[in-house]
Amino acid sequence: MENAGKLLLIGAxxxxxxxxxxxxxxxxxVAELPGTFKWKSKGGNATVYAPVGLxxxxxxxxxxxxxxxxxx
Numbered sequence: 001m002e003n004a005g006k007l008l009l010i011g012a013x014x015x016x017x018x019x020x021x022x023x024x025x026x027x028x029x030v031a032e033l034p035g036t037f038k039w040k041s042k043g044g045n046a047t048v049y050a051p052v053g054l055x056x057x058x059x060x061x062x063x064x065x066x067x068x069x070x071x072x
Contacts, residue, residue, distance in 0.1 A: 033057060 035053030040046070 030054065030057075 033051065033053030035051075035056065037048070037050040037052055039048040
């Protein structure tokens with residue numbers, strides 16, 4: 001039970017760090033990378049927002065980090 005508690009605390013700490021990093025990146029304007037798709041309906045009732053550039057960026061960085069830390 002003690003190991004599960006430690007694991008949950010580590011996971012919560014990591015989530016907090018990721019949240020702070022995303023908050024800082026949004027303040028720096030990274031949410032508006034090239035490739036962001038925005039579409040608004042004529043009546044203004046529906047809006048589609050797809051940050052494709054950010055998704056690709058996160059995928060590349062995540063792949064690099066996982067390869068560095070999990071490579072055996």
